[in-house]
Amino acid sequence: MKPGYEVCQSKASIKGRIAKLQQNELNKLGEFELPKKSTAKAVGFVMILMLISRSMSLVSSLVYTTYFGNTLEINIYSYAIQFPLIVFNTFGTALATVIIPIFAGYLGKGEKNKAFSFANNVISLSIAFTIILTVLGWLIAPILPRFTEFKNNGYQFTVEALRIMFPVMIFYALNYILQGILQSFERYNMPAFVSVPSSLAVIGYVLLFGGRYGVRGLLVATFIGLSLQGLVLIPPVFKTEYRYKPSFNFKDDDIKKAVKLMLPVVIGSSAYQFNMFFNVTMVANYENAVTITTIVQNLILYSVLAFVYSITAVVFPRMTIMIARNNMEQFKTSLNKIIRTLSFFLIPATFGFVAVRSRLIDFLVGWGKITRNEVDFAAIMLALYAIGILGIGIKEVVDRAFYSMNNTRMPAYNGLIIMIANVAAVLSLQPFLGVYAIPLGYSVSILIGAVSILYMIRKRIGAFGAGKILQSLFKNVFASIIMLIVVVVFNILLNGISIGYTIIDKAAKLIIPSFVGAAAFFGVAYILKTEEARDIAGNIAKRVGVLLGKVE
Helix, strand or coil: CCCCCCHHHHHHHHHHHHHHHHHHHHHCCCCCCHHHHHHHHHHEEEEEEEEHHHHHHHHHHHHHHHHCCHHHHHHHHHHHHHHHHHHHHHHHHHHHHHHHHHHHHHHCCHHHHHHHHHHHHHHHHHHHHHHHHHHHHHHHHHHHHHHHHHHCCCCCHHHHHHHHHHHHHHHHHHHHHHHHHHHHHCCCCHHHHHHHHHHHHHHHHHHHHHHHCCCCCCCHHHHHHHHHHCCCCCHHHCCCCCCCCCCCCCCCCCHHHHHHHHHHHHHHHHHHHHHHHHHHHHHHHCCCCCHHHEEEEEEEHHHHHHHHHHHHHHHHHHHHHHCCCCCCCHHHHHHHHHHHHHHHHHHHHHHHHHHHHHHHHHHHHHHCCCCHHHHHHHHHHHHHHHHHHHHHHHHHHHHHHHHCCCCCHHHHHHHHHHHHHHHHHHHHHHHHHHHHHHHHHHHHHHHHCCCCCCHHHHHHHHHCCHHHHHHHHHHHHHHHHHHHHHHHHHHHHHHCCCCCHHHHHHHHHHHHHHHHHHHHHHHHHHHCCCCCHHHHHHHHHHHHHHHHHHHH
């Protein structure tokens, strides 16, 4: 043995123990994760707020569609309001992805001044950038309609509508950033509730002024409403310790780091937004198809993303902390649990939308100036979009798992895969299916993307319980098939029954099969010993026991 070896070994051992003690103390001091029960409550409450928020957005779409009808002007309106979002989402997704890890990371380490300085720079530079985007939007507005049927009918109004809507990107930027700041402070309520004022502005306009100012006035009301999404977050941010101070420091190290991290996200988001641009443009080549397609697409996305974002809004910052602490086992366990939870809720949602598609669409839009043919068209589109529901959920969650590891490249590659799959599927299916190729192509591509991103995350972190996920998947599919059969049977039984009042009749024929089908799914899932069903049943039993105890 060499002289001094034992001393060196002893020093190394002492250093190792000190490092372990320091890490233990850091974990204690840095512990701001809520216990599981509190996490569940936070997710549950945020989910309720998001459901209300998304439902109000959907209601506002239904109000103006049934009021004005599926006319050329309304289809131009639906086309115009999508473009600022499609253009900005490339930048906005990157913003939301990068802000939380950097800002929350500084807060978690107690370095508030660095966090606030970073936020000042991000807000100032983002507003400047979106002003440039708005100017570019104004310049390209006359070009965009030339790829659609609007080039022959309603061209000038389409250009006008696009130019009214493009400046809303400035407020989108503010919305994304302030949401990230509030979520980093673990304040989730207002970010979840943010679109309600926007929806109320649109609904209020239609009911009070729609007959006087028409669709042009609706464009202005929509611009005001969407602007509110950024402005209403200023008061809750003001209640935190953060105070905005203009800063345009391009050379700041955190800004350089953010830009470096954002570039792959921008590439991935660009691919996804190109998909949306491609799909909207393709739909706009079919007469009066944009508004109906937009409503159906939003119905799927709002319902799925309200559920998914209520989870990720709470879990994403905490997964970032798990990675910062190098707690990979907890990270894997959390990811596995989230994916199984998605499977439990989203697979029956897919089957449910398919089962009640006609009754649901008829109840939502089968009023006013909407015709029976348009209801039937929307019902088929709904079933085709529903196929991709689980893929949407998995993609969103696993993307954020990568982001929490400061890995933005893999979601970017996956975005390119989805884009190529979507374009290929739509172009291949269109000669046979026409406009229906668009939702089916989207669903196929998003499912391919879900499988791809799961493969990527497994390559990055290793196995995280694929066996349990597949077992849960098969159980949920089987339970959903039983649910589908039950719903179809009840639909047939209710066909020959009329309750009298139209709205009550439509509601009953939608709610009864849906409720019985949901009960059938839950019952079968419980019999199959699905963990989520057992947990829900246990919580219900516990609450009932508490209530009975109080009564006694």
